[in-house]
Amino acid sequence: MLRSVYLKTVRDRWVGALVGVVALFLVAWMGIAAFAGMGDDATAFIEAMPPAYLSLTGISAEAGVVGMMLGNMFNFMGPFVIAGIGVSMAAAAIAGEEADGTMEILGTMPRSRTRLTVSKVTAAVTVVAASALTASVSYALAAVMSGEDVAGVNLAAATVHLVVVAVFFVAFAVMLGAITGNRGLASGATVGLIVVSFLVSGMAPLVPGWDWLAKWSPWYWLQGPQPMANGIDAGPLAVLLVLAVVMVAVAAWGVNRRDLSAGHGRVSMLDKLRRDPRVGRWVTRIAGSGSTRSVTAKAFSDIRPLILIGGAFVAFQSVVVGVLYNAIGADITGLVDSMPDAILAMVGFADMSTAEGFYFAEVLSIVAPLVVAVVAINAGAALAKEEKRRTVAILATAPVTRTQIAASKATTMVLGSVLVGFLVAAGLALGNAVAGLGMDWVKVAASGLMVAGLGVFIGAVALVIAAATGRSQWAVAGAGGLTALWWGINSFVPVNPDYADWARISPFYYYGHDNPLEVGADWSGLAVLMGAAAVLVACGLAAYRARDLRG
Amino acid sequence: MTASPSIEVDRLTKRYGDFTAVDDVSFEIHPGEIFGFLGPNGAGKSTTIRAILDLIRPTAGACRVLGLDSRTDAVEIHRRTGFLPADLALWPNLTGKQTLQYLANLRGGVDWGFVDELTQRLDADLSKKVGEYSSGNRQKIGIIQAFMHMPEVLILDEPITGLDPLVQLEFHTLLRETAQAGRTVFLSSHTISEVERVADKVAFIRRGHLIAVEQMSDLQDKALRRITLEFAAPVAPEAFRGVEGVHEVSVEGATVTAQYEGSMAPLLSVATRHDVVSVASASVDLDEIFLEFYRDEVAAAGGDPSREPDTSSPVA
Numbered sequence: 001m002l003r004s005v006y007l008k009t010v011r012d013r014w015v016g017a018l019v020g021v022v023a024l025f026l027v028a029w030m031g032i033a034a035f036a037g038m039g040d041d042a043t044a045f046i047e048a049m050p051p052a053y054l055s056l057t058g059i060s061a062e063a064g065v066v067g068m069m070l071g072n073m074f075n076f077m078g079p080f081v082i083a084g085i086g087v088s089m090a091a092a093a094i095a096g097e098e099a100d101g102t103m104e105i106l107g108t109m110p111r112s113r114t115r116l117t118v119s120k121v122t123a124a125v126t127v128v129a130a131s132a133l134t135a136s137v138s139y140a141l142a143a144v145m146s147g148e149d150v151a152g153v154n155l156a157a158a159t160v161h162l163v164v165v166a167v168f169f170v171a172f173a174v175m176l177g178a179i180t181g182n183r184g185l186a187s188g189a190t191v192g193l194i195v196v197s198f199l200v201s202g203m204a205p206l207v208p209g210w211d212w213l214a215k216w217s218p219w220y221w222l223q224g225p226q227p228m229a230n231g232i233d234a235g236p237l238a239v240l241l242v243l244a245v246v247m248v249a250v251a252a253w254g255v256n257r258r259d260l261s262a263g264h265g266r267v268s269m270l271d272k273l274r275r276d277p278r279v280g281r282w283v284t285r286i287a288g289s290g291s292t293r294s295v296t297a298k299a300f301s302d303i304r305p306l307i308l309i310g311g312a313f314v315a316f317q318s319v320v321v322g323v324l325y326n327a328i329g330a331d332i333t334g335l336v337d338s339m340p341d342a343i344l345a346m347v348g349f350a351d352m353s354t355a356e357g358f359y360f361a362e363v364l365s366i367v368a369p370l371v372v373a374v375v376a377i378n379a380g381a382a383l384a385k386e387e388k389r390r391t392v393a394i395l396a397t398a399p400v401t402r403t404q405i406a407a408s409k410a411t412t413m414v415l416g417s418v419l420v421g422f423l424v425a426a427g428l429a430l431g432n433a434v435a436g437l438g439m440d441w442v443k444v445a446a447s448g449l450m451v452a453g454l455g456v457f458i459g460a461v462a463l464v465i466a467a468a469t470g471r472s473q474w475a476v477a478g479a480g481g482l483t484a485l486w487w488g489i490n491s492f493v494p495v496n497p498d499y500a501d502w503a504r505i506s507p508f509y510y511y512g513h514d515n516p517l518e519v520g521a522d523w524s525g526l527a528v529l530m531g532a533a534a535v536l537v538a539c540g541l542a543a544y545r546a547r548d549l550r551g
Numbered sequence: 552m553t554a555s556p557s558i559e560v561d562r563l564t565k566r567y568g569d570f571t572a573v574d575d576v577s578f579e580i581h582p583g584e585i586f587g588f589l590g591p592n593g594a595g596k597s598t599t600i601r602a603i604l605d606l607i608r609p610t611a612g613a614c615r616v617l618g619l620d621s622r623t624d625a626v627e628i629h630r631r632t633g634f635l636p637a638d639l640a641l642w643p644n645l646t647g648k649q650t651l652q653y654l655a656n657l658r659g660g661v662d663w664g665f666v667d668e669l670t671q672r673l674d675a676d677l678s679k680k681v682g683e684y685s686s687g688n689r690q691k692i693g694i695i696q697a698f699m700h701m702p703e704v705l706i707l708d709e710p711i712t713g714l715d716p717l718v719q720l721e722f723h724t725l726l727r728e729t730a731q732a733g734r735t736v737f738l739s740s741h742t743i744s745e746v747e748r749v750a751d752k753v754a755f756i757r758r759g760h761l762i763a764v765e766q767m768s769d770l771q772d773k774a775l776r777r778i779t780l781e782f783a784a785p786v787a788p789e790a791f792r793g794v795e796g797v798h799e800v801s802v803e804g805a806t807v808t809a810q811y812e813g814s815m816a817p818l819l820s821v822a823t824r825h826d827v828v829s830v831a832s833a834s835v836d837l838d839e840i841f842l843e844f845y846r847d848e849v850a851a852a853g854g855d856p857s858r859e860p861d862t863s864s865p866v867a
Contacts, residue, residue: 004657008653100642101638101639102640104606105640105696107605108632109654109658110627110629110630110657259607259608262601263640
């Protein structure tokens, strides 16, 4: 597997991709098993649904419970996971070798920069296609294991649509990474594009007269043409592929016209912006000047850009959702009534006819947990990043104890979660005021508090992995994977009342099994999250004290 | 020298915004030469090397390797060149052996028997993951990958970093063998003794300006020595000024330090007019020779020609 750049890149990533596929299989299996356990109730439920709705979601009546669950796997979880794997490979394609300093060797091999770029892109596309294919086969297996079958669902067509949309995002990330040489910028901007295109594709059709906008979102082409029912829609896929090829060509042009970075001592995009006289003052104000007063202050200034960008995004979305709710008004009740459980499960069975329910579905069930998880996981994993960067040798020989170092990172993680919670509450409050929705202010604040509590728990998981292993990638992948799995468990297992109690193993249960906008803070749930987080942090501190430091 | 140069740097300039890392630098290196490229940290050594290898693009000027243009023929140049970067980074999840296999596969035509020989001579351990190596062991992998395809040109940036003295000796033997076989070595270093030991030609770069390029043999003829004289009572420095061969005199209490070239006799005859308690003599470092003989050039480059500590700037 070391015969070429292409093979080595596949070799480095296939295990990570396999973990993602296994997680998808587990979620699909749990969902299908939960629905299948409902027996005739489920079938009757589907048969009673309006044909227009089945058509809209690409579910064919014969496909039954399997079709409902697979709709979710192909239109929501699958694309996030598979495009996410591809984007992380694509962003690292050129920019990652530069950041790691290995481009100094790779760049002086007898390979042109164009050839290197193409090898890396081909590897990312291979991993994306293989992951999508394996995941699809595993869904069929999950159905068979639950005593169902996949007749009536065009798995192949859905897989092709998923791969093409993921390849589009891969090409976008490669383009940014190759032009800028900045891996963080490439992956951050592409994940931003994925989330925005997901929201546009899901929300634009809800607003009368704005459904055309959805077609401009790459995400729309996952479910818009209903490939599971209608087969491959070649036209739009060809357009996406041509755009992807153009972006890869732009990537090759971009990487050929600039200096390659040597990794060490490189200037971050943030520092470049700081030096720019036109925007420097504002960038410094937003990002902070990189405080070095204490370990906590330094750690906090490291994650502050993430908090502000993620928090601002979710706050902005909260305001938009308030206005959107007013715009849709009464139309929503009829639409929601016809939605199947698999879709409603994802948004916590929110009653979307009320402002509180609509907000829960649109902000609190997915986007706010995602943002707080990203911030908290990064803050927790930062403990091991000191070892990856080899800065720990300096830090740990300064007159501070290891407990102080780990506790500082834990404090930063808690602060980050609380700040995201505050920004969520602020966004909800602003949306409430602008749209005049009349939601209870105390309950708005309580929602922010619950978001913070969830973040603290997830961050503690990342911290304990980082503290015990000294490997920041393991902390990010482990805590991220567990978060996705817990989200899946809480969303899909309770669909079947017989299994409902299993949701209690998920922190998402304690975060939002009752909508905090309707019932206020769930103090017992919050206590469970904080108590578990405290235990995890204590274990992390002990593990960090006990082991040899890496680097 | 009749053969066409292996490396030709022609009026190379590289700017990063307002900062000029390399300013109008030109030199040539010929086949069979070991070329020492000396300068303090941040002088522009690595920037010059990275431009030669097309990792970065010149703001002005051009570089040619083996008669090929560094921009348009980069792939062919890379095929025929071995490179060891400063601050070497490798893939931490590969073992030493896997790293060499990977790079050998990308290059093609590597004789594995020669890799084994290099491994043995440098006493390298190829069995562990790169992430677990000490910096010295990692550096050995870097040296092997630069030499393993027997390139016509070797470009080595601070190669002895982290190597123990015995391995350094073996490495220098390897450099001499390479040059004797008619191949070219470009050795960038801030370690004077290393360059003195192996180089045929030396260039001195400071703050992006090339101060001078000299044959090592010419430099050794100019060799300055330093003498430290301890007297029973303080002696005025004026006593030594103007004495034949004496360059610089400094006095600290009853101790006089002077730099001189040529015979020590005129200096000693002045000294023995006073009550001499002890005499100590040592050779002067290469960079001090440069600073002494190229005062005007160093001053023009913005440095203090008398004595200047190393400066750090963003680009090395």
